[in-house]
Amino acid sequence: SQQGEEDPQALSIQEGENATMNCSYKTSINNLQWYRQNSGRGLVHLILIRSNEREKHSGRLRVTLDTSKKSSSLLITASRAADTASYFCATVKNSGNTPLVFGKGTRLSVIA
């Protein structure tokens, strides 16, 4: 079963608005990663946040992590049509050197 679960499953917003996607996970993690997937393409890494970090920025992306609630959020500010994609969070299922486990993703549509 997936370690991380994104919410909502789908999100539709107007260009210029902010988009917020959430990820909840079940067990303790070392870090959490967010990826983007454009239609018909492979995933692209966006940002990694470590378990001892609470917030991280990269351009128009802002990621927060609340380990007490076992949740993370990805905020895209001033969205653009090009941000239309699916967004996935990924975590490790167990501590140690184990592969990432991806959630099912949030499908974001940004309408021009």
Added chain:
Amino acid sequence: IAGITQAPTSQILAAGRRMTLRCTQDMRHNAMYWYRQDLGLGLRLIHYSNTAGTTGKGEVPDGYSVSRANTDDFPLTLASAVPSQTSVYFCASSEQGSSYNEQFFGPGTRLTVL
């Protein structure tokens, strides 16, 4: 710089046939991964390899096998394809087999088993 390449791009295969999906990376990454992506189920790990010569099972390994004879190549073989293996397959790599490493993905192979 190619990154990760996968072949074929797409394939239609009769049930019971053997098929090998190819994956090559030129980044000298130690770790490589195979995922399948199905609508509503997200990405699921099939097999992985943390270094040449070693492999491990992921979440859905049944019906699939892999080998890692060298650093660059990580082929995925379906010994006898079944319709439930219809999916989009992604190969990925990371510098090390650690959760702290970002993964780089190939463009995918769309496989249809009839």
